[in-house]
Amino acid sequence: MSIERGKINSQQLLFLIAGFVQGSILLIDFTVGITEHQTWMVILAGLAISAPVILSYVALAKRFPGMNLVQINDMVYGRFLGKAVSMYYIFFFVMTLSFNIRDVGELYVTFLMQDTPFIFFLVVFAATCAYAVTKGIEVLGRVSHLFVVTGLFVIISTFILLIDQMDFSNFLPLFELPFIRIFQGIHIVSIIPFGETVAFLMIMGRLNKTEHAVKRTFFGLSIGALSLLVVAVRNTAVLGRTQTIWTSPSFQSIRLINIGTVLTRMDFLIGIAQTVLIFFKCSLFLYVLVVAVSQLFGLKSYLPLVLPLAGIEVIVAATVFQSPVDHAMITQNAGIIYSVPLVFIFPPLSLLIAKIRGLPKFERGKET
Amino acid sequence: MIKKITSSIMIFILCFFMLFALTGCLGAREINDLEIVIGMGVDKDEDTGNILLTAQVVKKDTAGRTSGDASGGGDGKAFWNVSSTGDSIFDAVRQVTHKTGNRLFISHNQAVIFGNDIAQEGLQEYIDFFLRAHEMRPTALILVAEDRASDILDAKPETEKFPAMNIAKLVDTYGFTSHFYEVNMKDFASCLMSPTTAPLVPLVSIVQEKDCMDIYVSGMVAFKKGKMIGKLNHDEVRGLLWVLGKVKSGVLIVPSPDEQGKAVLEIVRVKSKVTPEIKDGSIVMHIKIKEESSLSEQTTAENLATDKAFEKIQEATAEVIRQEIMAAIDKSRELNADIFGFGEMLHKKYSSKWKTLKDNWDEIYPTIELDIDVETKIIKTDLLKKPVSQSEEEK
């Protein structure tokens, strides 16, 4: 019946979500340009706004045990409308994944290996993600905590290494920017790291026990948000006013590490952390995309689609955007507009409709 | 089944290696092909008005050897100062390849020295490359030469192999005197972005001694709107650092209580706090400084290690500190440059009023009132309890 046979437990869900949110560390740099030294509060506000919505995803997944988003859509909205909604989601997955894959390429081309062709990074990265996806969600779930621990280790260690360069008066004055910019920032943050967890509706069906799902999801989300917060605080405290001019504030702040001229040139730390975390996020996203597409076409296994879809993602990532500037503009403006219904409207709506129509019980009776 | 798996693995491996064969190794640069730059100087070409860039490149064949047996290669210098001109800095960096045969590798650049003429013209337009270039690190030091930057890079120090490294070391040890401080690219950019704060940059000068040239940091220069406007001497800089709380250590000389000689104190710990206050339209900065020092030297026979003497010395020390601060403030008023960052402090505390203050900051700045409160304490006398003098003992 189901495309995926692997199971995850709720503890693994916690780490999956935490790692997924941590994977957006590179993406806070978008927000920094808008919200400057108030980024930290934007992240908190974004978490506060999106947490209830994300918990509604869990409620939805609990209501339809063992099912993924495409199946839920089919059931809630009927065959044709459901398919349309699922297509919309798939479009969202395709675009978001290509943003993320492109980020890795940009990270390397800008900072670490300037002379290597851009497409090379995309292809190798996507191939590695595809390899991870072929292993299934169970393996991804099994290693999730390793990624989270790596991320936390780098984030905390860089924070400690930079503590003597921090100037906490950089956060003052607390409220300065016009509200419209804060609002824009909150909008971006609530979509880009947090709202993207809507992808987990494709994964939560694989939970073996849904007992602690709500609690664990929230906890995972908090770990992710905390990581983002620490990074934002670090960047603001270290870079101060200049954080808005750098392509990647995180990278520049790590490059400033200089302790006794021994602990210096630690760029590799952030390079490893960001690659690894984005790898995890992209693998999850690719998995979600592949499963969603194969579910939509009613395939028996998702494995044949992994490589073709990874290839498509590389092409999209390489061709849709012309430059990092273009990339940032599309993500900041168009990206967060078209994903609003997917993140904030459809899942709660589905839950509501399911409640009104008493859906899963009816379907369960039919199945068994 | 097994055949299928094997063939798919083969195809995968084949693709993998083809990918590498087609695209790989493009980013590779062997160390042999690098021209490792450890220092850069930017001057103005007097004839054409273009930029004259001097890059200090490591000579790989002699760099590792000890200076004793350097006779093998040329003049025995471990470095090569290669220069070129260009319309912009990046242009000049690329023009250097005509002379070096390799691209410059500037990740290990320790210091960027700007010539006096460039600094007077304004650094705003030249700093961009050093922040934007991916190989430049934000920790690279920024310095201004008293005259020409290329001369500074030419002056070979006695113990260090590379002038640029030597300069970086000189600046790095500012803590012993607190007569200037380290400014890197990021700090400088940060000040440039502020609407009011005037950045300071250490000033390096050359002094001719016997047959060799020595480099030393003679003070700092202040910038306003990216242009160099004046110079601060050692004491003025320390006056500034007192306020900012950045004094690490240093020597304070005060007259001894009996006015027969001097008491020399070493600064051990400094804490400072600046609280801006807007009272009836006038701005007052409350500066509170807590200083702790040790008695490191004395030139009188009097025993200074007594409560009474301490009290007097402490008072005198506070006065010295206050004078240094006042010197710095007088200088900044004279230049009308907010070297202390008072504007930023006000901004952080009175963000709403700041908007009106910001626009005519130049008029407001000289009118800022100061309330300086210095508290000093002598916390140790090092190895001696009493001075080495007989007469004290007899009394």
Added chain:
Amino acid sequence: MFRYIFKKIGYLSLINKHMLQNTKPGKNNNKPISPDLEKNLEVIKGILHSSDLAVHEFNFGHDRRFKGALIFIDNLADKKEIHKNILQPLMYDALLLPMDMDFTQIDTIWKSLISMTDNVKVTLLGDLLDSLLAGAAILLIDGSKEALAIKAGKRDARSIEEPGTEAVVRGPREGFIENVNVNIALLRRKIKDTDLCVEKYVIGEKSKTDVYIVYLRSVANPKLIEEIRTRLNRIKIEAILESGYIEQFIEDSPYSVFPTVSNSEKPDKVAAKILEGRAAILVDGTPFVLVVPMVFIESFQSVEDYYARPFFASAIRIIRFLSYIISTLGPAIYVALTVFHQELIPTQLLISIAEGRERVPFPAILEAFLMLFAFDLLREAGVRLPKPVGQTVGIVGALVLGEASVQAGLISPIMVIVVSATAIASFAVPAQTDSGTILRYIYLALAGIAGGFGVIMGLLATLMHLASLRSFGTPYLWPVSPLNLSGIKDVFIRMPLWTMSKRPKAISRNSSDSCNQDPGLMPAPFKKGSNDSK
């Protein structure tokens, strides 16, 4: 040319025919033994026309009215034993028994005359031959449809010595030997429990090798044992010469560079693993005992970790992890740094590396490959050669290849340091030497092609691969992934023994009370206060 090939083919077909002929009699082996002694002997001689077949015909009993024959393979059976315990009783002691005893009944002889244990009654010719080839002496009696296979085998066995591959500073010095019976006895001496099960299999059509599964019935997971049985039964092979044969037929992922079956020469180590719920597979003829399931972390554990006190043991274990990282990643990181990420090298170091490399004509990646190749060459040469010569190879290799190539400017001195550090580190984790060596070359290639990015991608792919591996149902990376907090006590550091009261959850039978000791055994000095209060 073609003629040569045809000749070869003709030769091959000849061999085939020959083999067919050879196997033909084997097909008749299911015939029962006939009561006619002469006929039997003829058949046996017909099948085993070998000069080391000893047939001893004799008459015995009162008036020598019974005819019998003793067959054995000359060098397999112990003649002294046969003489003393079979022939002598038959020829002389039989006379002491009543006259009317019927010695055509094998049972009568067995029970009243043969003073040896471990005898089997055989009725089929095939079984007879099997026992004969296993070293038994076969007693055939004229007029009986049965024969007695008497285990009179002698076996030249090496004495029990300290194993060369797993030397310890503290711990038992005994090691397994080639004789599987001795090996089982060694295990039995460690675990004197009625639960210890020994299951015998005979694998190999020609070699008929004894293979034993040894496990603790109350601790091992029944599914694991069932899985081992089915995998062993699947093996259809001509000969098993070493336990490595078995390993390659039962492992989970034959395409992986990581071993999923562990082996050991030390009884204490195998016993410890059996006590955790694993199963040991002993194969006759080799001191290497297989243990399944294997987890990755096992490679970094040594028996000595548990004999020494926890602090030092933990420190050593961390060193082992580091050394594995150095041995796989050392050259790769060096190449990635010096070819792609020179900005991450501290300035002074970069200048000295640059100076050392100034005269080197090769790219760093080639330099690294050359040095690693030289190292592997030296190691292989040193292992195969007799010990004294092996040392010479090491000295010559180190001096000539290392010193002279640096002097000649072919290799930079730092590369020599990197490769030697790698080489030393690679010996610290013997269980993963194979995988480490292969990965070292792969990572080096990745580093040479794509620098740090290549290495990170390689590491991620390796991690995913490792996480997806299973060994007989146990995730290979257990307890790190999936995370098991009680298991992690014995991964990066070794917690004191008194804290490890539970058996590994993923390996042993999954019962909630799987404790191997009382919890709360923490040693505490005698407390005065607590006694006084009573």
